[in-house]
Amino acid sequence: MIEVTLWAGLVPLADNQTTIIVEARTVRELLRKLQERYPGLEGPINNEVAVVVDGVIYRNDWSKELPEGTKVFLMRRLAGG
Amino acid sequence: MxxxxxxxxxxxxxxxTRPLRPDGVDKVTGRARYGADFNMPGQLVARVLRSPHAHARIVAIDTARAAAVKGVKAVITAADLPDLSNGDKALFNILDNCMARTKAMYDGHAVAAVAAIDEKAAKQAMKLIDVEYEVLPHVVDVDAATEPDAPILNDAVFTTGIDPAPTTASNVxxxxxxxxxxxxxxxxxxxxxxERSYRTEQTHQGYIEPHACVASCNPDGTADLWVCTQGHFVFRQNCADLLGLEVSKLRVTSSEIGGGFGGKTHVWAEPVALALSRKAGRPVKLVMSRDEVFRASGPTSATSIDVKIGATKDGKITAATATLRYSNGPYADIWAExxxxxxxxxYDLKNVKTVGFEVLVNRPKVAAYRAPSAPMAAFAVESAIDELAQKIGMDALDLRIRNAASEGTRSxxxxxxxxxxxxxxxxxxQAHPHMTAPLGTNQGRGMAxxxxxxxxxxxxxxLNVNADGTVTLAVGTVDVGGSRASLSLVAAEELGIDYQDVKAVVADTGTxxxxxxxxxxxxxxxxxMATISAARNAIAVMRQRAALTWDIPVEDVYWEDGHAKAAGAKYGNLAPLSVKEIAAESGNTGGPIxxxxxxxxxxxxxxxxxxxxxxEVDPETGATSVIRYTVIQDAGKAVHPAYVEGQYQGGAAQGIGWALNEEYIYGEDGRLQNPGFLDYRIPVCSDLPMIDTQILExxxxxxxxxxxxxxxxSIVPPLAAIANAVSNAVGVRMSHIPMSPPRILAALSRQKGE
Structure with a gap:
């Protein structure tokens, strides 16, 4: 089981849940199951989301494996200079 | 992966190691080709007509007289850039910023453009474009824009992130x-x-090279763009989307870049140049003037920030809040966020809350600027941390160490x-001698x-291994800070060859x-990372070629110190093969490597x-001199330490300018008053001390x-570090950036009760 915490902007799109428990082995599976459960997340997940796994930010590597018990945080995809 | x-x-x-940069000779001898240095046979000169109003409805544009000027080959307005955004708000905002559609949203907003055979004809045509404006009330100040009676920039903007959703339009x-x-x-x-409120004024990235490009739309539907950019693949996508081109038919080549710092991650003039070329049927060169760069591209946000921090007497922070209002220009983005x-x-905080508000104002669209948005927030927070330490009677560095985040901290x-x-x-x-060096009269020290x-x-x-054993490395990330030297070092490291034998180039989008x-x-x-991966793939090929040469199984060939070597005693008489030797035989062992x-x-x-x-602050004039500056930052591993030091020094130098002098100044009419380097003062060498660096690895x-x-x-701490130093020097908390001489004198006068 993976504990996913959403950034505040996503919470209203996920029935006002801040933390969600998902069974997933990779970031890709995690995002797919989140979209299935909360269709409102589809747009942000496709365009605006970065995934923080144990403190490290992943913007593209959806194949990143998620060991059991991993803490995941969905944050906004960033701009840089 | x-x-x-x-x-x-x-x-x-x-x-x-610190070898000479491969682009150095070209840059110091003037041979390097920047955006404006590219030319095409038959190219036209483009000029852009910009709004003189901060906020105005475009009632009508008549280009007939301009189009009739001898030598003018094309005049375009928003009508020549039809809306293809298909509901994509971000794309529409890019389009609207490149060429105003129904309203000019800031002084300098493009409303039309001309392509002519020379500058004279283009300028003459510009004067003959008739634009009828309905001037609207404007607002340029980040706080004033949030007031109930502020002019609303966009009736379709309703504040998001609030429950219940508002029913009236807002600039937030x-x-x-x-x-x-x-x-x-x-x-x-x-x-x-x-508890204190802070302000920072709007600054520009200040890249020395203005935006410049040459666009060529061809009769067969293909197009080429030569451009100064931080990302030619992204520019290709943006331009293709805006002009309705297939991505594969638009080839974008990046030039050398005279600074970007985030300002060249956005398209500004490029879609306009392409649209002009499409209409004229000839290549079009568009180079923005410095005035245009300031008025119509790239500044960062102006901000207004409230910070409150509480702590126990022994220096443990118990709670912290910040409310941050960032100007966005006319288009909503994520800068306050x-x-x-x-x-x-x-910091490691048990109780913390931050709230950001994106504020629309009649100023140019805000662009990323080196760690975008972080320097202003750090200025406010690190100033408050310094003040907190003084109130507690604790050393400011000790207070920071006491509360610093670490592994396991919830950010x-x-x-x-x-x-x-x-x-x-x-x-x-704490261990650096700078922290304990003595200070003189009117001097102060700050840190952040x-x-x-x-x-x-x-x-x-x-990564291509040439027949003579030299290597060409083709990368797709534009070299804004010395990456060709660093990447050549990495390729040399992996292959075990000399740095001089690697030539790194930035490839175009077609290759x-x-x-x-x-x-x-x-x-x-x-x-x-990609170079290491490519080099290892090339090594795998070279091991195969060595195996073929020796007629032994590839599993018995290993790579060491730039050579293929046969493993085991049974191949003891086989001399190792170098990259040069393997490359020389490549034609007969399977072709290019x-x-x-x-x-x-x-x-x-x-x-x-x-x-x-x-x-050191002159109490009579309010002028500040930075007399010593030290940057300490973790590089992980400094591939080319001189370039790492350069990045640290460059960020500090930009931060010094931001902290002390740089500022967009608007008149009552909403027009920018200082769009040039004479009146918008970035630091020059004589303004700066030698900036010392310490690279942690x-x-x-x-x-x-x-x-x-x-x-x-490296641009995040300077505003706060300098503000803390100035505050300590003059004995007044400086809460408004830039700390220009008039602001410092005003603060001193307030302190004296004058």
Whole structure:
């Protein structure tokens, strides 16, 4: 089981849940199951989301494996200079 | 991603050395080709007509008289750039910013453009474009724009992030919130509370090279664009989307770049040049003047920030809040949100809350500027931390160490940190002789910490081993900070050859797979990872070629010190084959030798820095001199230490200008008053001391060499470090950036009760 915490902007799109428990082995599976459960997340997940796994930010590597018990945080995809 | 990016803790021969930069001779002799140095036969000169009003409805545009001028080949308005955004708001905003459609939203907003055979004809035509404006009330101040009676920029903008959703339009486009714990309970536990409001004025990235491009739309539907950019693949996508081109038919070549700092991650003039070329049927060159660069491209946000921090007498922070209002220009973005995320990222806080408001104003569209939004937030927070330390009677550095985030800390923006480097930079500052050096009269010392996220991204690289054994490395990340030298070092390291035998080039969009932009401090981090991967793929090919040459199984060939070697005693009489020897035989062992890599370089890791600054303030004039400056930052592994030092020094230099002088000044009419380097003063060499640097090397576990991005974090602490130094020098808390001489004199007068 993976504990996913959403950034505040996503919470209203996920029935006002801040933390969600998902069974997933990779970031890709995690995002797919989140979209299935909360269709409102589809747009942000496709365009605006970065995934923080144990403190490290992943913007593209959806194949990143998620060991059991991993803490995941969905944050906004960033701009840089 | 099949490539194993884990840190390997290897010894280096090339990486970590300081060879001459490969682009150096061309740049100091004037041979380097920047955006404006490219020319095409038959090219036209483009000029852009810009709004003289801060906010005006475009009632009508008549281009007939301009089009009739001899030598004019095309005149365009928004009608020549039809809306193809298909509901994509972000794309529409880019389009509207490139050429105003129904309203001019700021002084300098493009409303029409001309392509002519020469400058004279273009300028004459510009005067003959008749634009009928209905001037509207404007607002340029970030706080004034949030007032109930402020003119509304966009009737379709309703503040998001608020429950219930508002029913009236607003200049506040979005509210974002971060944090955890119970801040009210935390403040109740505090012995001392500091609460103050801060302002920072709008600044420009100040890149020396203006935006410039040559666009050529061809009769067969293809198009070429030569442009100064931080990301030619992204520019290709943006321009293709805006002009309705197939991506494969638009080839974009990046020039040398005279600075970008985030301002060249956005298209401004390029779609206009392409539209002019499409209409004229000839190549079009468009070079923005400095005036245009200031008025119509790239500034960062002006901000207004409220900070409150409470702590116990022994220096433990019990609660912290920040409310951040960032100007966005006319189009909503995420600048305040980034400020809200980064505000307290350096600290381990039990109770913290930050709220960001994106504020629309009649100023140019805000663009990223080196660690975008973080310097202003750090200025406010680090100033308050300094004031808190003084109130408690504690050393400001000790207070920061007492509250610094570490592995396992839940960051103020949400995630829990892995191993991070804020502690080591603070400890290095504590041990640095700068901290204990004596100060003279009217001098003060300040310090501050800074945080930036850093990221990687999509990256594609080709490594070709030439027949003479030299190597050409083709990368897709634009070299804004010396990455060709760094990447050549990496290729030399992997292959075991001399740095001089590697030539790195930035490939165009037609010859290499997609690459994200050079932003987020990702250039060397990402492309070095891809270069390592490509080099290892090339080594695999060279092992096969050696095996063929020797007629032995490839499994018995290993790579060491730049040579293929046969393993085991049975091949003892086989002399190792060098890259040159293998390359010389390549024609008869299978043809050209190359290594390719495409990967996602994730795992950049967050970045921290600590800066120390000494200033001297002239109490009669209010002028500030920075007399000593030290930057301490973690590079993971400094591939080319001179370039890393250059990034640290460059960020500090820009921060010094921002802190002391740089400022967009608007008149009552909403027009920019200082769009030039005479009146908008960036620091020159004589304004700066030698900026000392200390590179920490705490390996990034997610890169084979331990590399971290270093380009952005160095601009985060300077505003606060200098503000703390000036405040300590004059005995007044300086809360408004820039601390120009008039502001310092005014603060001194207020202190004296004058």
């Amino acid at each position: 099949s490539f194993d990016a884990a840190f390997q803790n290897q010894n280096f021969k090339s990486v970590g 486009a979005n509210r974002s919130e971060f944090g955890h714990g119970d801040v009210e309970a935390g403040f109740a536990d505090a012995d001392v509370i500091v 980034l400020g809200a995320m980064t505000s307290f990222a350096c 103020s923006y949400g995630p829990v940190y892995g191993p991070i480097g804020i502690g080591p930079t603070l400890e290095a500052a 910490c800074g945080f930036w996220f850093n990221f990687g991204g999509q990256t594609c690289t080709d 290499l797979g997609y690459n994200d932009m050079t932003d987020g401090s990702r250039g060397t981090f990402s492309s070095s 190359a290594g390719h890599s495409e990967l996602v370089a994730d795992g950049a890791g967050v970045s921290f820095a600590t800066h120390i600054c000494d200033v 705490i390996p990034n576990p997610n890169h084979p060499y331990g590399v971290r991005g270093v380009g952005e974090t």
